Amino acid sequence: MAEAPACCPVCGTDGMRLIYDSASTSSLSSLCQILPGAKIVRYCEECGHLAGNGVADAEAFYETDYRILLDEEDEDQIYDTSGDRIVTRTDHQMAVLSDKIALDPALTVLDYGCAKAAMARKIAAAYPGIGMHLFDVSHMYEPFWDRFVSKDRQAIHQTPEEWNGRFDLVTSFFAFEHIAEPAAAIAHVAQLLKPGGQFYMIVPDISGNAADFIVVDHVNHFTKTSAERLMADAGFDEIDVDQGCHRGALVVFARKSGSARVESDQTAAKEAILAEAQRLAAFWSGAADRIRTNEAAxxxxxxxxxxxxxxxxxxxxxxxxxxxxxxxxxxxxxxxxxxxxxxxxxxxxxxxxxxxxxxxxxxxxxxxxxxxxxxxxxxxxxxxxxxxxxxxx
Ligand SMILES: [Zn+2]
The missing domain is CATH 3.40.50.720 (NAD(P)-binding Rossmann-like Domain)
Structure with missing residues (x-):
């Protein structure tokens, strides 16, 4: 297991504060793989970010081991069953995206960190002719990509230079929590967008998604304040971080611009984040104790x-x-x-x-x-x- 970063991966501030240490010999990944080592979470007093210690040899992990839902083409995850039908996660993501962005077949779009590109495929199916491009850091998704996107619109590990400034819209669905250097990645996104281009991102939120706090491959636990900081530092404006439209997730919208950022006082927001992180640390430590106590009885x-x-x-x-x-x-x-x-x-x-x-x-x-x-x-x-x-x- 890699050591947690000494510096905040969002704002670069040194000296993050230790919030949680599972003190266990193994930890779970978001795909329920058991990986050696403890999970550690640290908090950034400056931007309110929570950073995990991460997976050892992350490059190899994502190239070969991170096999998200590769078994079946139609496999999905359940978002809600409270009504009279099952709503899948991609159904709900599509509904929220359509609500936030005026999608149009004339747009040139990149799905950043798209894995097997289930969302990109859904968007392309709903808007035939849309200029869909795909990017990720593993070759194992190519068979899925080849079904609906030509090779010249696929990029793995690096994007070609001619993609710079090409895109009206960059989307990213549950990718940035895995990226060890999110500030560099968001600068990359800004480089790929046209001036005035839109960025749409969804990442887990520890509020309502306690599992996110302890999975070891989530090296970032974004918060409202740290997501805003990430976007502002990369030169985005019209930044909106919505905590209410997807349970257990933050939906982030921003527009690329060159204007200076506006500072605001986030003391109260950061205090709430710290309290929530401490509550989760206590929850997970307590849950492990409850399981063992009940088993022993x-x-x-x-x-x-x-x-x-x-x-x-x-x-x-x-x-x-x-x-x-x-x-x-x-x-x-x-x-x-x-x-x-x-x-x-x-x-x-x-x-x-x-x-x-x-x-x-x-x-x-x-x-x-x-x-x-x-x-x-x-x-x-x-x-x-x-x-x-x-x-x-
Ligand atoms: Zn920070």
Whole structure:
């Protein structure tokens, strides 16, 4: 695991403050891979940024190991199921993007850090003829790109010089949290945009997305103040950081300009960020303790299931003293059912075996109780449900 940077990766200020140290021998990636070493988070007093220590040999990790949803073309992640249909993450991202940007087939667009380019493909399908270009730091996505973008509009590791000043719009969906030098990357984006060009970025927000705080490949935990600072320092204006339109994410809009930046007092905003970061540090330390305490109190030989085969479920499994007691993961996602996680079957929640004595709620704490209380087995005798935090917190 790489050491956390001594200097803030956004504003360059020296001497970041230690907020969280998992003190564990391994950490989880955002794809639930177990990687050696602890997760460390530091806070920048100057811009309110939170920086993680990151993955050792990040270049090799993203070239070969970061295989996000490569299995299936149509695979997606669930954003919301509260209505009468499943809304996927890309559906919701498309709705928010369309709301913020006047998309038009005449635009020349670059998707920056696009991975397998699910969003770029969605945009290109909705606006036939749009000038879509793709950029990322791995060759493994090329088979996906080749299906809808010609080779001269693809770039890997570096962009060709003739792309400078070409773009009306640069988009970036969940990429900048992985980039160790975000200030250099945003300067690169500015170079690629036309004067007056628009930049649209979505990154995780630790508010409402506690997992973001401890995943080791997220080297940046952007906050409202640090995202604003990143854009302002790179010469953008019309900066808008929206915390309310995508749960657990910041949606950032900015326009390239050459005008001087306007300073504002962000003391109160930074105090709120620091308090939230300290709350999350306490949450994750407490969650690990709760898992081990409940496990120790269970009768010997009792069987457990983990609800949720995403990050929270993986966190629970990785914190069990005896992970062999877990007989299944439960997940309502049709893309997850039938697969395995750590060699354990992922099944539909309704198929919970009768002899399971403990269900660990491996879900975002914001929704965990609501989801668990609607399960058909919620009131079953001799079944205890373990949450990652006490109610009312
Ligand atoms: Zn900073």
């Amino acid at each position: 269970s009768p010997p030989g009792s069987k457990a299931a983990i609800y949720g085969s995403g990050f929270y479920g993986a966190f629970i499994h990785s914190n069990l003293e005896n992970p062999g007691s877990t007989v299944c993961f439960l997940d309502q996602s049709p893309w997850q059912q039938g697969k395995t996680l750590f060699g354990i079957a992922i099944i539909a929640p309704g198929d919970l075996p009768e002899d399971v004595g403990t269900v660990y709620a491996g879900l975002n704490p914001v929704i965990a109780r609501k989801v668990m209380q609607t399960q058909p087995w919620a009131g079953r005798q001799n079944l205890q449900i373990v949450y990652l935090e006490e109610s009312g917190q």
